[in-house]
Structure formats: C-alpha cells, structure tokens
Amino acid sequence: MSLPAFEVTRPRTLDAAVEVMTRYGADAQIVAGGTDLIPSMKQGLFAPKVLLDLKGLRELNFIRFDRERGLEIGALATISALANAEIIERLFPVLHAAAKTVASPLLRNMGTLGGNLCLDTRCLYYNQSGFWRDSLGGCIKKDGTVCHVAPGSAMCWAVFSGDTAPALLALDATVKLTSPRGVREVALSDFYVNDGLVHLNKAHDEIVTGVRVPASGAGWSGTYKKLRIRQSIDYPLAGVAVVMRKAGDGTCLEARVALTAVNPSPQLVNGVAMLAGKRYQPELVEEIAHEAIRTGKPLRTSASTMEYRRHMIRVFVRRALTELWLDGQSSS
Amino acid sequence: MSSSPQAPASPIGARIPMVDSVDKVTGLGLYTDDLTLPGTLVGRILHSPHAHARIRSIDTSAAERLPGVRAVATGQETPVKYGILPVGHDETIFAVEKVRYVGDNVAGVAAESEAIAEEALRLIKVDYEILPAYFDPEKSMLAEDNLIHENKPHNIERDFHHHFGDVEKGFAEADYVREDRFDCAEVTHAALEPHSTLAKYDASDSSVTVWSSTQVPYYLQLTLASTMQMPPEKVRVIKPLVGGGFGGKSEVIPLELAAAVLARKAGDPVKITYTREEVFYAHRGRPHQIVELKTGVTREGKLTAVEARIIQDGGAYCSYGVVTILYSGQLLNAMYAIPNVKFDGFRVLTNKPACGAMRGHGTVNTRFAFEQQLNKIAATLGIDPVEIRRRNLLQAPCMTVNDLRVLSYGYPECIDQVVEKSGWKDKYGKLPYGKGIGLAGSHYVSGAANPIIRSKMPHTTINLTIDREGIVTIFTGASEIGQGSDTMQVQIVAAELGIDVDQVKIVAADTTRTPVDLGSYSSRVTFMAGNAAIAAARDAKQKILAAAAETMATAPQNLVIEDGKVCCRDARRIALPFAEAARLAIGSNDVLEATGSYTTPESSQGGKFKGAGVGPSPAYSYCAQTVEVTVDPETGEVKIDRIIAAHDCGKALNPVCVEGQVIGSVWMGLGQAVQEEMLWENGRLMNAGLLEYRSASTLESPPIEPIIVESNDPEGPFGAKEAGEGSLAATIPAVAHAVYDAVGVWIDTLPITPEKVLKALERQKPGVRSQKSE
C-alpha cells in the first residue's frame, strides 16, 4: 500500500507553519505523530498535496502547570509524555488515566495531544481500504452518499474515538488555535460538532497549538473507563471520563461526566450538576447513568453492538461515580 | 545403556536453542520479502469487488500502456485448474469466467514500482454481470440455480455420511440423551508475516525459480508446473524463513502462481507481497461450523452413542474442505471409547474466501462441541467432569470403531496432571460466584497416514553427507516455519551419530537440492521427518562403523559412537575420533552419503469406507487442560486467570520447543474462545486488518503453564509425537466450562464475548446465583 504523492514541509516555527497553511490552504494537511493520518492515507482517505509536518515545532512540545494559568499542554506533547507527567498524575488523574489507555505504548510514543484531539471520526464502513470502500460504493463520509450505519439518515454517524478529549472536557479545558487571522481560545466543548463529517469547529488553516486546563480543576479526583476488546492497541468502543470535587465529609461539591466513542463528538453528560451538595446515594448514581445513555447514542460504527456499548456506558458511569464518591469513605 | 562414568549428554530431550535463533534475534535471517534480485519488479493483483459475478470482458490495454508496467496477466492465459486436493481442482490463477468472492483474483500486474502497479490495477476495466450470491451455508445448501460451481449441486462441495456400530441401539441403551446446537465463528491464522513470493524466470532454459513463504514447497512445485504447463524439473521452489504459517501457507496461495506467471511474461523477477488485507482474502482459515450433536450416556456416565450433524461454511473454493469436513467427523473418535458413532457432514460453498486448514485442522470446533456437551452431561448427572472422562477412556493399544489405530495414549496421565496441579478438587463448583474452573481434553494426529496425493512413495526422505572434517549436512525437504523442524532434525541426527549438534548443518526445503517432503502440516514433521532422520543417520552410522571396524580390527556390532568418538563396547579406551572414522568411510569419495525415508505402516492407514483415508495417523497426541476465569456478571467480561495444559507429545525431543508449541496452541485456542472472529456483511469482511481482527496483546494473555507428558510412542522417533496443534482445541471448551462454573451459563456460540455472557445471564433462571454462592 503506497502513499499518495505529496510534498512535505517541516517548519521550525509556528509562524512558518501558519504561513504554509496560508499558502496552500485546502491543499495542505497537518501531520504530527502520523498515527491517525498515515494509515488513513494508505487507505486512500486523504490525498493532500502538501503535508505540514509539525514535529519540528519544539515550542509546542511542553507540559507546564502553575496555580494561575492552570495546566498547559502543547499540541506536540506526546501521549506518553502526558501519561508519564507526574504533575498530571497527581493533579489531574482523569487525564492521566485516559492518556494511559490510548492505543499502545508504541503509538503513545508517537501520537500527540493535538492529534488525539483532532482525531478523524471513525466507522466500520469508512476506515477500510480503497478497494473495500469501492466494493461497497463508498459512504457518506467518503466517495458516496449513504450512511451505512443509518441508511435513512442524512448525516454521518462516524464516531469520535479519542480518549483524552472526554477527560479534558470533564476538566473544562480550552483549546488554543492559531491561524493567519490570529490566535483564538475556545472551550473544548465548543470545539467539537456532533457530525461525523465535520466534527471540529476549526477552520482548515487553523493549527491547534495546545490546551489549557483551569487550575480550579487541579486536585479533583477522576477516572476514565474504556471499553475495548484488547487492553492495548484498540480504539475505544465506548469511554467514560468522570471527575469530582468533594468536601471532607464526602459530599460531592461538583462533578462532570463525559463520553467518547459513542457519538460523532465527545459529549458532556447533562444533569450532573445536580450532584452538587449531595451525599452518595445509589439512586443518584443511577440517575446520572441513565442520563448518560440518553446522551451516548452508539450505532453500529464498530465491532461491538450498540446495545452492549449502551450497557457499558451505564456500567462505567455507575462504577466511576461510585468509586470516586466513596473513595476515602468507609463503606457502610 | 551402559554405565559409563561420564555418559555424554544426549541432545535428545535437551533444552537447546533453535538452530536458526541467532538469525532471528539479530534480524539477519532472510524471509521472502527480504529478498531482492537485480531488476525485481513489483507484482500486484486485481481483486474482485463483487461476491459473485460473471466476467463479460476485461480490458487491460490502458494498464499495459502505462509507462513502467512490464506485464499484465489475466485468467484466459493460464486456465489450468488447480487445488491442494486432487478432488478439489477448482481454482485458476486468475478468474476465467466468474469471480466467486469479494477479493477473488482477476488479473495481475508487474511494474517498476508499487505506485505504478497500483495505478495499473486502477486502469484495468472489468465488465461484470452480477449474480446472486450466497453467504449463509444453511441457505446456500438450498440453492437451485446460480450455483457457485456448476458441478456442485446445492452448493454442496461434499457430504459424508458415516455410521459405525448402531447409534439407535446406543441411544436406546442410554439413560440420558442430550442434544445441543453449537455455532463456531470463522477464524484465521493471521501469521505475522504476510504471504510473499519472489519468482524468477530463466528464458535460457525455460525454468522458473520461486522463493516463497510456504509450508509446502513440494506441492507448490507441482502446482507451478501444472498451471504454467512446465515440467516439474524446470520448477525450483526455495523456502526462506517463514514468519508463521498455522496452516495458512499449507497449500498453494494465488500470489505464488501469479508472481511466477508475471515473471515469465515480464522477463524480469517479480515479487508479490500481500497487503494485510489480501492475507485475509487469501484466508484458508477455520470455517464457520455448525454442530448439531446428540450424545447418549448411561446413568454412570458411560458413552453409548454419539451422533453429529456438521455443516461447514467453506467459502468459494474447495481448498482442503473435503479433508476438513472428514476430520470433523472422524476425530470424534480416538479420544474416548464410543461404541456407536454416526456422522453427517456437509462442506458447503458460499461466496466468501476459501476456508482451509488451520491449526487443529477440522477437529477444533467438533471437539469444542463434544467436550462442552460432555461437561453439560456431567453437570446434569452430578458426575465430576474428571470422573466422566476417566469412565470413557480408550483401552490402548486399540482400534476405534472407525478403524483408527491408537498405540500410545497419555490422556489419562494428562488428566491426572492438570487435576493435581490446578487443585481441581478444591475448586470445581466450590469457588465463589464469578470465579470458575473448567476442564476439557483434545487430541490430534501426528501427520496423516495417507498422503494428499495417494502414492506408494515415502512421505519424506532425508539425505546426509559427511565430509572429511566430520561435518554432517542434512538435506531435507521438511519446512521450518518457526516450529523447530530444522532443530529437531539436527538434534536427532546428532544423537544418532553421537556427535555434537554444532557438527550438524542443515539444508532444507529447496526442491532442487533437497529430497521430497510433503510439507509442514497436520503435525507430521517430527514424526515423519524425525523417523527419516533416524533412518538416514543409522545408514551413515552403519557405513562409518563398518569402515572403523576394519581399522580397529573388530566387528561393527562391537562399536558405538559416543561423544564424537567411535568406541569399542568392551574396551572404550581405543577410540577413533568421529571425523577420522568418517574419513575412513569416505575413502576415495568426496563425501559419505547416506539416506533414510519414512512411510507410514499399513496398520495405521485406516479402513476401507468412503472417507476412511482422513483421520488415520501413525500416532495421536493427547491433551487435558484446566482454565480458571473470573467473570464480571455486570459486564459479561471473562478474564482468564490461569491455564494449565498437559500435553502427551510422546517424548519431548526439545522441551523448549514443545512447551513453546503447546503454549502457542493454547493461546491461539484462547483467541478463538473469547475474541477472534471474522465479521461478514454481505460477503464483505468487516475486519480485514490486525487493528480490527483482534489478536490478543500481552495484556489479555494469561500465564499458560505447560506440562509435558511422555507416553513414548512405540513408532515415534525416540517415542515422540506431535506437539504443535493438539492443545488448541481443549482450550475453548475448558474456557466455556470455566464460565459455566463461574456464573452458571453455558455459551454454545463462539467466540464467548462479554455480550453473549451478559445475555445468557439475563436469560438465566433466578436462583442459580444463590445456589453457587452457598
């Protein structure tokens, strides 16, 4: 499987990278770790004329924290770097947990945070070879008109399958983008669009440069639960990120729950705010779990069935909330 | 043996590294795709996008005109049919009139680069008339028209109907009769090395040389000759290192012929290496199999009759199918004493890639069904699953009702060993809810007693040369595919000749330089090539001792070779170094030559009924396993905690290799048990890659503890039998049994996914859970 022909530009500065995007516009595509784009290019899903290789942008490879600005992570920080960062493990356990589950150690060494956030949406009918897709006549996302997951539907249901996005959503992170028009910072929840075709609120020439997690989220307990068949390599079939801030007596002060791999975008679950000020009650947990499966709408985009993925969202929310809520409490 | 004070360590039973291991750990060993000849072109194959279609026309002119394209080939040029079985010649190199599955081979291209070859494929225009296609074997069996092959009515490749004893009588004698339907998903080998072939045509003498990732160089030579219409002696097949086979390379795979045809046409060498997706279309894996099984037992659990109706979804071509369906019935036997056995087997064609031989060929899904049903029966009758097996053991040596000869039978000891080591008695039925232990057994042939192409020729021949420095070189057709074939032969020859393994070199699997061996399949190599190696070494030894005896002024029968020296039995002090003795035997020749062959004894070759040829083997391996699991009743997830596998390999010639084979088999069985599955939708494979076909990583792979049981087969080389396949089948029913023990549900459909467990738990009658926890 050969790659299509393209030129590679390897700028050393962000300014130079922005210039490349200005010059080539839609002909250019951004690559960093290559873990998402290169296999997709082998399958003929993309054929840009120019690849903008960001790996040389040292300025975007950092992880830093201070009490004022919070946690800042450059887009080029690798997933391994996230998973190994002591500050993240200590203060943002949900992100640590999520990063550790991304793909495999080899892929985490290559994949970057920027790439993981901008991951293309995935689907059984889309992530196939050119030969395979031609045999089917393409799909709504590529070379066709029908969504084979929901043939009556006018939209594409390919799912967003990143692991770090739900963790960062739960942490109320913002994402920073740079373009010829300048810099903008947008809430991660506004960065995603629930449409498998266009799932990022990002102009083609915008470059994601990093994310920022408010310092207010530091020290919240958190966990990430991922459904997959193998404990390595696999993309999530469903993922649940949960964070919670508690009072000394175990009262929940604030909590957030986010889902991934069940919709075209990662989603914050509604109604979780009502947990504020409450002591642990199984009924409350059940209510949020129920809310979660109203938010998560898995279809047949992956090997596992939608029924099972829905079931697992419920189980994961239930387990994660219970774990976090009862952590440090004597179970009585 | 004599009581020499320093008896030299025999290489037999020694834990020595494989002879090619240094090549493998340094990356210097060469696999087919690592080879390149000057001017090598890239070959690519055009595949059918349709599951079933008639080819109205093919226009290759645009592809031929593309600069850099050196040859384009289509089916009309090479219409000779081939197939691994003489009764199943139904494939052509490229489709001639019809395509029969998505991925079928339509045309080939050789070009100066991969990109040009791929572009050329896009330029080939094929006009198809799409035909109705069949994907479900039970529906395909009802087909009246649009048959996949015109000469196969109802799309049935072959059916067999065997009846040994009298099952009606057997069921009448039974106190308990049970019927179940089992459904086993299709799985594939997924060897890590994608198939690869390099072919070179020499116009000066009209010969072709093919380097290929194959388990069967000899069959490849014959098939290249027949399809290219060349005499076999003009075809040379060389097998470089092979990166795993598991049966997926045990017959001729389309790229092997396509590369040779393109090389002949282009006049330059052509290499084709499959993409991983193409590997999945080449397939030849284990078919989707439906087993309707009925078993009768007495109150005490004694088997009275077994009746099986088996349907295999064989895909679009015969491949090994006739053998696979026969194995699935024949090897109901030779495990337990069953007086009455009936088998109705149907190998059905569908519009999907051909299934073929995969590790545990034909036996695995039937064994799952049988062992699962036996465990259910034991549970119903309140008999310990260990005990019900002990009550039905064979009394070896014996002949089974279907004329299989069993000489060595280590199964009872395998059971004893796993029961002991696992702490079975304290665990089965006694672990807390969610934890369980299961038990099952399995067996396999040590090579087929009857070759695929019936003949009186030996199954394998080994030649030796010994040079003046005493270096022994083995010339063998046997194919090393990672299982230790080369190492085994080196060890045996060194042991027989009383020399160090470092003194023995091996030249293997080159059809011009090495004698005929049928290939590495059906676990035949240790038994057959091992016996041939003994025969060849003895031939050499006899010649050396005869020459040494003259010099040492004694009779040859007084001499032995030990520790690299020819010694006199009575007076060991007078010793002649091996090399010196060899020089005496060489005399005025260049080297000393010796040869040995192996043919199965007639008594092992089975009965006379239709289909009797498949199943017979000179020896059977046996295996018993316990599997411990934790089942999460809320998610249905099954975590494998521990597997103990006792395998009767007759004699472990090299315990590292035997353990590696047993562990590898168990692990592959585990994959089939819980997570591997080919997913189809309208004839399209949904998971034709290693990302979506989920071969386990380290993290789902539990500790597997092998136990070697040595029953010392009377005909095996040093008592050895097979080790590389027999353990696979037991893992699956043992996992299913452990799931039952953990949460009380039987899963009869493979793989045992969390969702299936969960659904079964939802259907479970209330109360089961409390019973278990009490």
Added chain:
Amino acid sequence: MKSEAIRLQVNSKAYGLETEPNCLLLDVLRQDLGLTGTKRGCDDSSCGACTVLIDGEPQMSCLMLAVSYQDCEITTIEGVADGSELDPLQRGFSVEGGAQCGFCTPGMILTAKHLLLNNPDPTEQEINEALSGNLCRCTGYTQILASVRKAVELMRERQPMEVR
C-alpha cells in the same frame, strides 16, 4: 513529487540517499539501506513488527516519513548486537524460545531494549505493559516474557552489583 536528498543516522552510521517525500522510513530501511530486519506485518499500524528506536524510544517505522526523521538517531535490530556479541536480550530470546517464527522478534527486542534501559528489573506486569503494542502469533507471549527475564538475569551477571 520531487525526490529529495536526505541524511539518516542509523545504528550510528550516517547514510545519504535520495528519496521521495512519501517514502516510509520502513521502506527506506528495508529497500534502500538493506536493513531488512525491520518487518512489515500490517498496514494499519497495529502490530509493531516495524518497531525501531528513535532516539532510544520504540516507535513504528510504518508511520514515519523518512524525510522527517533526519535529525534522529535511529536504531534497528541490526544495531542491537555489539559487534559479534549478542545483546543479553538477543541471548534471552534465543535460549528461552522467545523467537519461534521470528517475525515479531526484532520489534519485541527493540521495545524490550528501551524497557530494560529505563527499568533494569521490571516486574512481569511492567514487561507486559511495555510489550503490549507488539503482536506475536506464535508464542502466546509466555516465552517472550521468560526471554526478557532471562535478559535481566544475564545483564545482572554481566554487571555485578556494586558494593555500597
């Protein structure tokens, strides 16, 4: 697409060659430099057979554009042995049966190399975690685990513990 002159640093040797921007490092290593120990096992970057070390870290060469890896030290399986002396990992894989068909072996050894450099006495779980992106179809990983443990043992023998 123009071909480009590039320089690669592989196994401590500098190579200059012409390549096209869309050439994968995997193919350049195998076809241009003749370093065929690095294997291709899949096309969707899931198997790890093509693992090389990039500045000491295991990564997959099937995902790398060769032109983009000119500033790195690349180590392939051919660079692991010290002259004719095998690395402890290579010896471990040889004696413990860690290499059956041998196709995953180069990737396994390189990944394990990185592990042992950073953690000379890993637990079983740490070994499994580290190797979890390298697929093997032959061994069930049991003998690979034993091979890595053997290497740990050999390394310890080679470097006797310092007396404190």
